[in-house]
Amino acid sequence: MKPVNIKNLNSYRDNLARGKRRRFILKFAGFLFFLAFLTGGVAYLLFFAKVFDVRNITINGLKTVEDDYVLREIRQTMEVKTLGYLRMQENILFFDGEALAAKLSAEFPVLKTIGIEKKLRHELIINFFERMPSGIWCFDPGKCRYFDSEGVLWGEPVRSSGFLLLMIDDLRKSDNQERIDIDFFNGIRLAAETLKKRNISTKEAGIPEDSVMDFYLVADGGYRLIFNLDTDIEGQVEVLKIFLNDKSNVDFRPQYIDLRIDGRVYYK
Structure with a gap:
């Protein structure tokens, strides 16, 4: 070895x-x-x-908000720099549509839905759906806002525009004029819709200054129909319809009809 x-x-x-x-x-x-x-x-x-840069922006559905404002918001969003120099929002793949939609919805409550479609490689398509006003809610001392079926407030309409919409005068003192009282909103809407089904037209409603549960609607005859939130509103409209039918053969011109007690009708 x-x-x-x-x-x-x-x-x-x-x-x-x-x-x-x-x-x-x-x-x-x-x-x-x-x-x-x-x-x-x-x-x-x-x-x-610039293979995926945003070049074309299509806006659909805007009626009360100006297209130019939305375009400015989009441009400002795309100019935001990441790490001090990268404009990531200019790239359609990284464009934050949800953040833009949230910002526009917060600033313009009239915008009910905002849909943002990214069409490769260079186009943004933004579809807006605006709220339809159901009426005008006026706070004391006179600030008015449109409202829709969900109770969302927006805009500042003049009182004269209320002849086509239900106008509600909320005469109670309140520091919060950005949100309506949802209980009164539901009660007044229910009363107005039920009255309309029974061919009793109303164009105006109100909540008295000292009201806790009471509200009224003004009929075409100029008299008030007084309701209470704690009653069966639909049932009281049925009682009212029977009462008015009984008075159809006479010259009936009341100042008001009180429907605040279930099954009862009082008038003056």
Whole structure:
């Protein structure tokens, strides 16, 4: 058996280990270079080559809000810089439609729904659906707002525009004129809709200054129909209809008809 030189064997093993380390380092460095090249290429493609930049903006459905204002909001959104220099919102893939919709909805309550469609590679399509006014709610001392079937307030209509809409005068003192009383809203709406079904027309309603539960609607004859939230409003309208039918053959011109007690009708 030949003798083995331990020093030469150890040197061979060390050279082999160093070779493996060099190959690993070279491969890892190559991977990092490839990753950096790929990341840079993607970043250039997305943010500098303008392959997916927003070029066309189509707006549909606006009636009371100006198109130019919406366009300005979109432009301001796209000008926001990330990391100090990247305008990511200019890229249609990164454009934050939900944030824009939330901002516009908060600023313009008349906008009921906002749908944003991204049409690759360069077009944004924004579809608006505006609320339809159900009436006008006027707070004391005279600030009026449109309201819809959900009780949402917006705009500042003049009182004269109420001849086509139900106008509600809320004469109670209140510091909050941005939200309507939902209980009175539901009660007045129920009364107005039920009266309309029974061919009793109303164009005006009110909540007295000292009211807790009472409200009234003004019939075409000019007299008030007084209701209470704690009563069966639909049932009282049926009672009213029977009462008016009984008075149809006489010259009946009351100042008011009181319907605040279930099953009863009082008038003056």
